[in-house]
Amino acid sequence: MSIKWDEHFNKKTNERLILSTIGEMMRLASEENALSLTAGEPYDLLYPSEALKRAFEKTLNGNLVSHFSYSNERMGIYPLRSWIKKWMADEGLLPSWVTEENIFITSGSQEGLNFVTELLLEEGQTILVESPTYPEALLVFTKEGARFLEVPLEEDGPNIEAFKNLLKKERISFFYSIVNYQNPTGYSTSAQKKKAILELAREHNFLIIEDDPYHHLYYDAPPEKSYLSLAGEDCRVIYLGSFSKIVAPGLRTGWVVAPKEVIDQMLKLRVLSTLCPQTLPQEALFNFLQETNIPEYLSSLRHAYRRHRDAMIEGLEKYVKPLGLSFQIPKGGFFIWGRIPMIKDMHDFARFCIMEEKVAFIPGDIFFAEPSNGKDTIRFSFAKTPPEKAIEGCRRLGSALKKYLEQLQN
Amino acid sequence: MSIKWDEHFNKKTNERLILSTIGEMMRLASEENALSLTAGEPYDLLYPSEALKRAFEKTLNGNLVSHFSYSNERMGIYPLRSWIKKWMADEGLLPSWVTEENIFITSGSQEGLNFVTELLLEEGQTILVESPTYPEALLVFTKEGARFLEVPLEEDGPNIEAFKNLLKKERISFFYSIVNYQNPTGYSTSAQKKKAILELAREHNFLIIEDDPYHHLYYDAPPEKSYLSLAGEDCRVIYLGSFSKIVAPGLRTGWVVAPKEVIDQMLKLRVLSTLCPQTLPQEALFNFLQETNIPEYLSSLRHAYRRHRDAMIEGLEKYVKPLGLSFQIPKGGFFIWGRIPMIKDMHDFARFCIMEEKVAFIPGDIFFAEPSNGKDTIRFSFAKTPPEKAIEGCRRLGSALKKYLEQLQN
The missing domain is CATH 3.40.640.10 (Type I PLP-dependent aspartate aminotransferase-like (Major domain))
Known part of the structure; x- marks a missing residue:
């Protein structure tokens, strides 16, 4: 016996519960084993894992x-x-x-x-x-x-x-x-x-x-x-x-x-x-x-993420900016926001990048309340990407963009 | 500068968010250091604390x-x-x-x-x-x-x-x-x-x-x-x-x-x-x-709580039933549900019990969607009350009920 669930769900569920697009894009990147510039997550090697472990053990002895x-x-x-x-x-x-x-x-x-x-x-x-x-x-x-x-x-x-x-x-x-x-x-x-x-x-x-x-x-x-x-x-x-x-x-x-x-x-x-x-x-x-000496700990965290940022900036400058990407250098956080004006459908380009060059980012339009905005925008995260990976990711991105633009012209 | 919060909260917050009465009653019992028959919580000495600790430690080694x-x-x-x-x-x-x-x-x-x-x-x-x-x-x-x-x-x-x-x-x-x-x-x-x-x-x-x-x-x-x-x-x-x-x-x-x-x-x-x-x-x-051998573990848990239940039944039979409490013996769980028909306002009696005899229970009317129901009903929990405490709690309750009924008659 099958249940018509939309008759049992309320209006909120039927009309206003939406899947996370970032989650979907991260899943696709992971399935395709792509180098991911998607995640707004800290870099796991920077977790204070051993200190946290000791803190848990101390708590368990209480x-x-x-x-x-x-x-x-x-x-x-x-x-x-x-x-x-x-x-x-x-x-x-x-x-x-x-x-x-x-x-x-x-x-x-x-x-x-x-x-x-x-x-x-x-x-x-x-x-x-x-x-x-x-x-x-x-x-x-x-x-x-x-x-x-x-x-x-x-x-x-x-x-x-x-x-x-x-x-x-x-x-x-x-x-x-x-x-x-x-x-x-x-x-x-x-x-x-x-x-x-x-x-x-x-x-x-x-x-x-x-x-x-x-x-x-x-x-x-x-x-x-x-x-x-x-x-x-x-x-x-x-x-x-x-x-x-x-x-x-x-x-x-x-x-x-x-x-x-x-x-x-x-x-x-x-x-x-x-x-x-x-x-x-x-x-x-x-x-x-x-x-933990928190000021010191945070200072070393900033140092590490600054290196991640600088490497990705370097990679983008070298491989992607010459092809038409514009962006600003962020003064903190995890993200670089950019625009590639020649691209009209960033989702299509994102899928192309994952499939053709195994590199992933987040299309920018999902960050707008009005979804017709920002079709040519793009978000990179450098948080989980150590320098060598950042450079390689940018290289792949440049390569994908070149191919994609050539296809567009044909 | 003061903010008129009811203008900023939505209708749900202004009209439909209600405080937990059980929480309030448990807080009062604890403040007054009363013997509490209120909590629908397991008995802490029955937590498998050491086994859980080992399980956490194993997890932390993963x-x-x-x-x-x-x-x-x-x-x-x-x-x-x-x-x-x-x-x-x-x-x-x-x-x-x-x-x-x-x-x-x-x-x-x-x-x-x-x-x-x-x-x-x-x-x-x-x-x-x-x-x-x-x-x-x-x-x-x-x-x-x-x-x-x-x-x-x-x-x-x-x-x-x-x-x-x-x-x-x-x-x-x-x-x-x-x-x-x-x-x-x-x-x-x-x-x-x-x-x-x-x-x-x-x-x-x-x-x-x-x-x-x-x-x-x-x-x-x-x-x-x-x-x-x-x-x-x-x-x-x-x-x-x-x-x-x-x-x-x-x-x-x-x-x-x-x-x-x-x-x-x-x-x-x-x-x-x-x-x-x-x-x-x-x-x-x-x-x-x-x-853990879960069937064995659960069996020993049942054995312990059955003892809690039996002691409280014994206490209620001895000290409170003769004064007018009626109840049924539960076949499981944590609770005994009863009725004291002479009492018209169980909340008043509950406060009296806490103040006069340092014993606490939950007035039954809070368990009804229509709050005018169950004014003479009462809930005891035997979960956190080992046998000797259960008997003492019932003795206090009997003593409080006797005093309270005498007051009512005067």
Whole structure:
């Protein structure tokens, strides 16, 4: 007996749940054994694996029962929240109202983003996103029934004139921004633009979701002040942090900084969705943070990723730029964003590259809320690609592009 | 500058997110240092802590990088899904269509319940629940905008005549049932009643959510056949399993068995909500399951909890039944469900017990979708209460009840 599932699924499932395109592209690259420039993931050889292992072992030598029970610390364990608070305060990222009770541990920042969206967004409401932006955020917003406005992103942040014009058109619920070394562009928002946008937020009464997973991965100067700290007492900023890019994504540990009113509601969603988090990985992460010289550790991480970036820039300059690729050098993060104006269908070219030259990247149009945008754009990740591989990847890409353009002309 | 948060939260947050009352009651009991008969949690001395520790250590001696990376196994690791499949098949719980691809690992069964509800329920739709039922399930359904019908639960399952009459009144999306040693009643649904309800499900085209966390905790005969296996090829049953009650809740590991169409949608929710699960606790759990004689382990668990149950029954018979408590002896699980007809406000009595005699239980009305029901009902958990404590708890309860009834008469 067969069930007509679309009659049993609700409208959200039938109309608004979308597969991750990045996931699909990464799967294809892996199946075809291609050299992958796709993944927004840290390089596994840079995980502090042995130190994390020791931290887990130390945790397992502690009070086991507390790790194996339901956790009463539904916001996450206090020592970890306290560590994060002190760390962020030392970095100048926090306004004075933030205490440990404003910090909520999440399963990666994805859970934070999903919770915040579930709390704020009414079906059919409009939110403003950067153009381009992180597609897994768009999936969350779409699930909850968002309509989108897109503000063009420039090297120093959103175009302020365009921002103002969009606000004239429509009321927005919130503005979602990846503030530093953005995925996919690598761009960062300047303090000056943040101030201008905070001004607009007060005037038009919208909230700001500040997503900041790449904060510590700067290869030049450190990032400018956060929206959160610039807003001060005006607590309309919800900040998302993550250990995924700087420690290890498999720990699934991120955090949200938010006013108590938001935290209280997130606690209700936590109970509904998983009752409580696991404490063992949190405790192990806390042990790792305690026993590591974090400034030194982060500095060596930046050094390694800077080498990855520089090698890929070198390869692109040598093999792909002469054929028509334009791009900017990112000052941090994992990504290089480019444009190949002769290419009208980057997905077709992406498949061609995987099949013909065993090299993979992400077509840029998937980073736009309006999918007809960015057909000639392209995102490379240098995170998981050590220098020799980066050069080889660029060589293959150049070779593929040459063949592809020749085909186009015939 | 203060923010009017109710203007920024959506309708769901403002109207449909509710605090867990059980959590509140457990907190009060703990603050007042009361002997608690509240928690639906396993007894921590029965966690296989040392074996789990060894299993974690073994996992940490394996391939660390795979545990610290984003997991490609978004449904959960294959070995664990395969173990569950074989185990359930051996127990006769599975129809023939179930493969590893129909098993989806969740963060406790709460995540499974939340996912399934997010997929199925349209705001304003009606679902049918047992009366009484698990309140944390009601919180999930309420969040998604459910309307409720309640079917009276008897010792052998829902009253079938009442079920039929409710279906005449209204179309339902699904029926949610805790099939064995139900929370809060301890009742189990007979195979005969399951067959009758499956018949109704086909006729009225609704789905069945079979929640079965207490399956292996029987103190008499094992449970009867599952809805899932009885339904056979008619795959309208979604089954929720959990390791929380039989291994350790802190592992946050449960699972869903469902048709591929549902699993595919759950995968999309997984990406949106947490990207991927942690693999380390799954791998450790799998190692534990591999290296433990599970039938023997479960048998010793049943032996221990049977002693807890028997002691509490003895205490209630001796100290509380003579004062007016009526109850039935549960054949499994963690709970004893009772009624004290002289008491009109069980919450008032619960607070009195905590303050006057330092003993805590859960007032029964919170287990009803319609909160005016069950004002004289009461739930005790014997799970975390070893025999001597159970007797002492009942003595205190008897003493409190005597005082309280005397006060009522004056």
